[in-house]
Amino acid sequence: xxxxxxxxxxxxxxxxxxxxxxxxxxxxxxxxxxxxxxxxxxxxxxxxxxxxxxxxxxxxxxxxxxxxxxxxxxxxxxxxxxxxxxxxxxxxxxxxxxxxxxxxxxxxxxxxxxxxxxxxxxxxxxxxxxxxxxxxxxxxxxxxxxxxxxxxxxxxxxxxxxxxxxxxxxxxxxxxxxxxxxxxxxxxxxxxxxxxxxxxxxxxxxxxxxxxxxxxxxxxxxxxxxxxxxxxxxxxxxxxxxxxxxxxxxxxxxxxxxxxxxxxxxxxxxxxxxxxxxxxxxxxxxxxxxxxxxxxxxxxxxxxxxxxxxxxxxxxxxxxxxxxxxxxxxxxxxxxxxxxxxxxxxxxxxxxxxxxxxxxxxxxxxxxxxxxxxxxxxxxxxxxxxxxxxxxxx
Amino acid sequence: xxxxxxxxxxxxxxxxxxxxxxxxxxxxxxxxxxxxxxxxxxxxxxxxxxxxxxxxxxxxxxxxxxxxxxxxxxxxxxxxxxxxxxxxxxxxxxxxxxxxxxxxxxxxxxxxxxxxxxxxxxxxxxxxxxxxxxxxxxxxxxxxxxxxxxxxxxxxxxxxxxxxxxxxxxxxxxxxxxxxxxxxxxxxxxxxxxxxxxxxxxxxxxxxxxxxxxxxxxxxxxxxxxxxxxxxxxxxxxxxxxxxxxxxxxxxxxxxxxxxxxxxxxxxxxxxxxxxxxxxxxxxxxxxxxxxxxxxxxxxxxxxxxxxxxxxxxxxxxxxxxxxxxxxxxxxxxxxxxxxxxxxxxxxxxxxxxxxxxxxxxxxxxxxxxxxxxxxxxxxxxxxxxxxxxxxxx
Numbered sequence: 001x002x003x004x005x006x007x008x009x010x011x012x013x014x015x016x017x018x019x020x021x022x023x024x025x026x027x028x029x030x031x032x033x034x035x036x037x038x039x040x041x042x043x044x045x046x047x048x049x050x051x052x053x054x055x056x057x058x059x060x061x062x063x064x065x066x067x068x069x070x071x072x073x074x075x076x077x078x079x080x081x082x083x084x085x086x087x088x089x090x091x092x093x094x095x096x097x098x099x100x101x102x103x104x105x106x107x108x109x110x111x112x113x114x115x116x117x118x119x120x121x122x123x124x125x126x127x128x129x130x131x132x133x134x135x136x137x138x139x140x141x142x143x144x145x146x147x148x149x150x151x152x153x154x155x156x157x158x159x160x161x162x163x164x165x166x167x168x169x170x171x172x173x174x175x176x177x178x179x180x181x182x183x184x185x186x187x188x189x190x191x192x193x194x195x196x197x198x199x200x201x202x203x204x205x206x207x208x209x210x211x212x213x214x215x216x217x218x219x220x221x222x223x224x225x226x227x228x229x230x231x232x233x234x235x236x237x238x239x240x241x242x243x244x245x246x247x248x249x250x251x252x253x254x255x256x257x258x259x260x261x262x263x264x265x266x267x268x269x270x271x272x273x274x275x276x277x278x279x280x281x282x283x284x285x286x287x288x289x290x291x292x293x294x295x296x297x298x299x300x301x302x303x304x305x306x307x308x309x310x311x312x313x314x315x316x317x318x319x320x321x322x323x324x325x326x327x328x329x330x331x332x333x334x335x336x337x338x339x340x341x342x343x344x345x346x347x348x349x350x351x352x353x354x355x356x357x358x359x360x361x362x363x364x365x366x367x368x369x370x371x372x373x374x375x376x377x378x379x380x381x382x383x384x385x386x387x388x389x390x391x392x393x394x
Numbered sequence: 395x396x397x398x399x400x401x402x403x404x405x406x407x408x409x410x411x412x413x414x415x416x417x418x419x420x421x422x423x424x425x426x427x428x429x430x431x432x433x434x435x436x437x438x439x440x441x442x443x444x445x446x447x448x449x450x451x452x453x454x455x456x457x458x459x460x461x462x463x464x465x466x467x468x469x470x471x472x473x474x475x476x477x478x479x480x481x482x483x484x485x486x487x488x489x490x491x492x493x494x495x496x497x498x499x500x501x502x503x504x505x506x507x508x509x510x511x512x513x514x515x516x517x518x519x520x521x522x523x524x525x526x527x528x529x530x531x532x533x534x535x536x537x538x539x540x541x542x543x544x545x546x547x548x549x550x551x552x553x554x555x556x557x558x559x560x561x562x563x564x565x566x567x568x569x570x571x572x573x574x575x576x577x578x579x580x581x582x583x584x585x586x587x588x589x590x591x592x593x594x595x596x597x598x599x600x601x602x603x604x605x606x607x608x609x610x611x612x613x614x615x616x617x618x619x620x621x622x623x624x625x626x627x628x629x630x631x632x633x634x635x636x637x638x639x640x641x642x643x644x645x646x647x648x649x650x651x652x653x654x655x656x657x658x659x660x661x662x663x664x665x666x667x668x669x670x671x672x673x674x675x676x677x678x679x680x681x682x683x684x685x686x687x688x689x690x691x692x693x694x695x696x697x698x699x700x701x702x703x704x705x706x707x708x709x710x711x712x713x714x715x716x717x718x719x720x721x722x723x724x725x726x727x728x729x730x731x732x733x734x735x736x737x738x739x740x741x742x743x744x745x746x747x748x749x750x751x752x753x754x755x756x757x758x759x760x761x762x763x764x765x766x767x768x769x770x771x772x773x774x775x776x777x778x779x780x781x782x783x784x785x786x787x788x
Contacts, residue, residue: 001592002561003513004655043465048457056454064447071437071637112668119397136667140510167396198395243465244674261398273530274506280638281675
């Protein structure tokens with residue numbers, strides 16, 4: 001008799017986005033004359049930039065003709081793309097070998113796949129509030145989950161102390177959902193901790209393109225010591241609008257080893273065993289992101305979203321609301337006014353000013369009392385929502 | 395201290411394709427005047443068909459404009475594509491619910507990912523010679539591997555008997571590397587065995603488009619009883635030339651459950667946890683394959699490869715060589731002439747007539763003494779290679 005993976009029974013159902021959709025739909029049904037402004041959206045809204053579109057059309061055309069057709073590609077990525085990404089890091093002062101760059105279908109896919117590298121007995125350390133997949137993928141693998149609470153006291157950037165344990169440390173900076181971002185010295189402290197205890201850091205850099213502060217690293221490999229303790233997971237989803245295109249990349253340094261086993265070699269072996277690589281089209285599209293034209297065009301899109309961040313920040317400042325994020329991230333995380341819990345604030349926000357956001361409680365217990373706004377809407381909607389918020393709470 | 399997955403140390407290195415490349419390169423260096431005909435190639439050579447190319451260009455263009463841009467998509471596939479694939483099955487007399495169809499990045503990726511559904515204590519049963527990933531992905535998961543030898547005696551189509559055990563049964567039909575294909579009654583016997591013992595069949599149907607015999611099922615779900623014991627893994631790689639495009643689909647029936655757990659629900663939960671779905675471009679390209687135009691165009695490509703199969707079959711028949719495959723598969727599997735072992739035949743084939751193929755020993759011990767030819771080359775090359783073989787051995 002086949003035994004199913006019994007750990008599925010340990011998963012908790014996630015009702016966050018279903019519940020938001022249900023409550024919004026109920027409101028719209030009761031108030032058909034009202035238009036809800038959706039300010040919780042975690043998806044990009046601007047289209048793919050021209051440099052990438054041209055590269056994609058060209059790649060499609062290559063696949064139409066025998067002499068330019070591409071079949072199977074190297075599982076870890078085409079050499080030119082791996083070199084283009086390494087060159088992108090070099091421009092930021094980070095030296096990587098091209099074969100330390102692995103292409104992927106996106107950060108979410110990769111965060112699940114990477115767990116194959118680790119033993120079931122290694123415990124995962126997750127800062128909460130957190131992206132739910134950090135927890136769920138480890139539950140499926142039968143791993144113990146340890147939690148470190150982020151809160152207003154630590155600026156939603158928890159640091160290790162003498163009680164901290166954990167073998168597989170998830171750091172997401174800039175953070176989803178809080179938008180908080182670790183500084184160079186904070187990340188150095190995590191790196192010291194990992195090297196001292198033999199832990200490995202999974203560094204989720206999906207939102208690095210939104211960083212403005214010079215003191216906030218885009219890559220954990222900007223910091224000494226990271227090459228012996230970290231894997232970095234990146235994505236073009238929020239950098240170049242690839243949420244529906246699917247492309248990411250992962251850095252596994254040659255020096256990363258534990259217990260006599262080299263994790264870079266293991267990941268090469270994993271990819272050559274478990275995938276046949278990423279679509280030629282997506283690799284050509286991704287390569288265009290790293291050209292000067294692609295960089296200029298995608299940075300213009302990020303500047304657009306950052307104007308929304310600036311609208312929110314001015315509004316929260318005027319209202320005296322405590323918040324993190326916005327400056328280095330596409331998310332803002334406010335403390336709910338008047339001690340409301342996050343679903344109370346959700347309901348009131350919708351009823352009073354027809355704005356929809358994301359209740360912090362949906363990201364774990366320590367998100368209770370907080371609320372996430374995103375910057376991925378249009379300027380017009382963001383300005384209208386901010387104005388209504390000022391009128392209501394001001 | 396993080397513990398790495400210790401099972402990586404249990405993997406054996408696979409030198410097959412490296413060794414073929416090395417020996418071919420050495421020959422070419424020693425004989426620069428000779429042109430090798432590569433007849434072992436496992437990759438398609440014809441370009442993507444016009445229906446798919448048009449759909450891809452249109453999808454790229456949609457992604458260029460705000461009003462038609464697509465961000466995140468449903469993780470298990472867009473409804474229209476899942477319905478198109480279910481309709482494709484319906485035309486063959488197989489009734490599926492659209493939500494039993496899951497899109498994937500291809501059969502190889504999916505064969506690794508699906509293992510998340512099963513407990514480590516379930517044993518995998520693999521027919522050898524086999525696609526190496528069946529074995530390696532299970533070794534990485536720490537599972538016991540049981541082997542059932544395919545050989546000339548059973549026509550390279552092993553059947554269960556009273557000694558057969560195994561919880562996770564890999565069936566690849568038509569088979570890679572042997573090209574042998576199970577008939578309806580043979581598959582029924584495997585289904586009876588799985589339902590009686592509680593095993594689950596992973597049915598790899600990557601080569602179904604090459605089936606000609608009416609008695610060979612394209613899908614395991616053509617047979618009664620499969621819905622309670624089988625998962626079917628399909629690919630557009632060899633059906634529509636998608637080896638470098640990456641797209642596949644998987645059928646997990648609602649009725650499939652073991653030990654009180656429903657594997658369909660588990661797979662939905664797995665996908666929504668571990669992926670953000672397949673690229674919009676690839677889903678639109680795949681959908682075009684299932685249109686009448688896409689079907690007509692891809693069947694023309696398959697007919698091209700099947701002409702190569704027919705050249706090989708005539709040649710082997712004339713030479714009196716025993717073989718499987720060709721009729722229902724893009725591969726042919728011959729018994730090496732004069733009792734040669736498969737690397738002896740490889741060397742002699744290259745030295746005497748400058749033809750390169752794939753030694754059967756590379757697919758497992760029971761492949762020794764056999765040799766794989768593929769049909770993915772051009773007609774000109776295949777005819778030339780067949781002619782040389784006739785002159786040499788005839």
